[in-house]
Amino acid sequence: MSHGPLPLRALAAQVLLAVEQGQSLSQCLPPAQARVADQERGELQALCYGSCRWFHRLDAELQGRLKRPLRKQDRIVHQLMLVALFQLRFSQQATYAVLNETVEACRALGKPHLTGLVNGVLRKAEREGEPAPIRPEIELSHPDWMVAKLQHNWPDDWQDILTANNVQAPMTLRVNRRQIARDDYLDRLRATGIDAAATPHAPHGIQLAHPVPVDRLPGFVDGTASVQDEAAQLCTSLLDLAAGQRVLDACAAPGGKTCAILESCEGLAEVVALDQSPERLARIDENLDRLGLDARVLAADAADTAQWWDGQRFDRILLDVPCSASGVIRRHPDIKLLRREDDITPLAAIQLRLLEALWPTLAPGGRLVYATCSVFPQENHRIIQRFLKLQPEARLLQPDVAWGRDMGQGRQLLPQPDGHDGFFYAVLIKHDE
Template sequence: MKKPNLRADAANILLSVLEKGQSLRDTLPAAQEKHQDKDKAWLQEMVFGVLRQLPLLQYWLRQLLDKPLKGRNKVAEHLIVLGLYQLAFSRVSDHAAVSETVAACPTLKVPGLKGLVNAILRNFVRQKLATKKPENAQILSGLPNWLFQQISQHYPEQSEQLIHSMHNKAPIWLRVNQQQCSVKQYCAELEQQQIAYQISEQHPDGLILQRSCDITSLPGYDKGWFAVQDGAAQLAARLLSPQQGESILDACAAPGGKTCHILELQPGLKRCLALDVDQQRLLRVAENLHRLGHNADLVTGDASDTNSWWDGVPFDRILLDAPCSATGVIRRHPDIKWLRKASDINELVALQAKIMDALWPTLKSGGHMLYATCSILPQENGQQIGAFLSRHQDASVQKIPQGNVNNHPGRQILPGEQQMDGFYYCMLLKS
């Protein structure tokens, strides 16, 4: 069996994301399966790195490549960009970066381009282009121009720190399943295995690991003692505040982290319905519920088409984690900024409004809807809520901790704040 080539696999992943619009969630794991653990980590580090620095890498490439490669040769362009990243940002020696990158050409079925790849990478080293960066702020930001402009417009005083945080490596957050194990007990287990962690004062169930690790090797994984969930996402269930005997809807529930947390906080619910439009993703919800020892009603359905799944019995509380641009989680998913387009935002805003309007009649009078996104764009967040309130006279905003600052509805969390992802929450009360 032919040995897999790391750099060829990285180039193919970049081709899939940047030319074919496929997500890393669909392409990276399949490529990693062919490699040992050390190489799996290297592959992710390189692909993430290229996607984070893409505008700068393309700026350099334009100085070295006379004209873009086309057709089946296009993959070599992504291989060259990978080589540039190694030379400029990685610990790989110049000699190894050049020789190993060139050696990937036959695997990519472009053996005739070995000379071109070699010449471009050697010219990059010889001209010391890694030290020659443009003054263009958008290129240096690592963001597509549309997103750079959005951040500059909406966060003029915080844009530099915000962009920096978007490209930092995200920490691993755990949520201890206190139906199975107390936080104190779990901390003792981690200490026994000499696994370093931090406690977050704002997250009663949360821990932050100091180093990356194989999650399945952590104590109690098979026993359901914990789940992996960012600190911002951990706020959802506690803000929703489910009470005994209530009926709860978790709309757009996959992969089920918030559903499980709701059940951990209040196992005495009358009903917990996890709804998602994607049946395959709903299987992930079922797997997570099973591992953590919870039960919920799983329904495949479109949240904006309540006639297809709602039985007419109103809910006490609704968590709507709405489809969004995911601009708050780019540090975890750097492909998002290249898969999203400026034109997507208006479509997402329209979809969010459609879902909110559809779900509002399913909520009891006196009930609460917690609207959430992992976006940092006001169009999807505060402005969306403002528009909703103008359409629904029986809706009002209920203040949440650290929210409703300067008369803006809800709470906007920016990437890196208290080590969390970017997130938005707003609690709506139905009169």
């Protein structure tokens, strides 16, 4: 293997192989980016995200072009050709550069005996163009199980959901209302040459016409704004916060919603932010520090209340449960490779367990907001249905809002190409005892 620095395409192939073996992009991409010059990190990210986004479509084409699959020890070359196909099909990169540099990357990966195959397959792919997809799930580049599930759950919307999942998500901000009004911050953005507009549903949200590095955002370092999708921002209005309340954010990392809670209501008695992962708790602390906010941050399993709860009940609980993340695939295209159909039932069990465990910690008359970034009913309104049967003192509140679809037991937002992510919310009230 070459001892010099690996070419970008070779690094992208290594990242893609790591994802195929079960690592998330957030785990395996940063170490790869650390190996390239600062100005190349964005390009490496675009290669990796794009190759994951279109993986199923590209893989179907590549398999059709190979007479036989590569040996397991040469799988990295399969990924390298996928990266090259991504560039041929979806980028403006010059064809000769893709072909020549991919062959060089193959050599750098210690696979010189496969350079002829790589060159032949890619030249033929370039000459013949992309074959017509056999099935819509191939064209829309999602795993078969996910397409089937969406077709079943959303017979009128499944193609729109798949299409939205393949569009790069917009950059959306939450303005810190303690520091500045949304309209005033919009003026500051425009004065900086950043084109932006108010979000239609979140009262403190702003969507940028084009993503920018956060250091270009006026006042970002001082906590004037944070990056947060519009759908995720909607939790604060559903919580109906008021001064003096004790609030729990039960699965809090990386802390965006904790900070939104603190920003949206001054004078809260206490905000407790829980998460199981000590590493992810550090992100909550970073966000709180930047925004100049205070919360009690605890590392604990929210469902194990004996471990962390002091017996004092909460007036408000936000329960943003672990889920399939099927509503945020456009932000995390590796979900298409990482998530399995048999993940959903265990996730639903965790979701119901968290609801049942936290319910006793809610004060009479208090409200619990259940949230997921999923579009699968099994994790959403069906969990609320099951819970309401188990808890006679729980009452569903139908919020008077203009967003999402009424599912009977909560509201579902589907991902919008030019708007918010896919999200689900349900509001539960505890009867006075």
